[in-house]
Amino acid sequence: MGRKDAVYVISVAAEMAGVHPQTLRIYERRGLIKPYRTPGGTRRYSQADIERLALIQQLTSQGLNLEGVKQVLDLQERVEKLEDELHQMRRQLDRLTEDAEREIARVHKSYRREIVLRKHVHPDIRRRLRDLFE
Secondary structure (H helix, E strand, O other), X not given: OOOOOOOEOHHHHHHHHOOOHHHHHHHHHOOOOOOEEOOOOOEEEOXXXXXXXHHHHHHHHOOOOHHHHHHHHHHHHHHHHHHHHHHHHHHHHHHHHHHHHHHHHHHHHHHHXXXXXXXXXXXXXXXXXXXXXX
């Protein structure tokens, strides 16, 4: 299945990124970018690829070599993955917290059934207990 958003051929992507098409081939060989390949082998670039190329250009213009750029991009992907995992874990924690709170409430409601009052309990205490658990 092809990426539907990968619509730009190499010449258009290179022009949009402000680089030579050969530069895109070099970036691909170095693992900096992974364009979609059609069944015929033609490279297709998405808008996300173009944005990644702009970031690569920015980093190289600031003095990073391609290996440094690769490390920055790898770290960026790792951070995004960890943020996704954290978000999923927070959602799971919220669900578990809600479940625990419901269970606590259920247990608290069951206390009334488990309390056995002595016959000779002071009426004020009996009334307070009844008010507390009703």
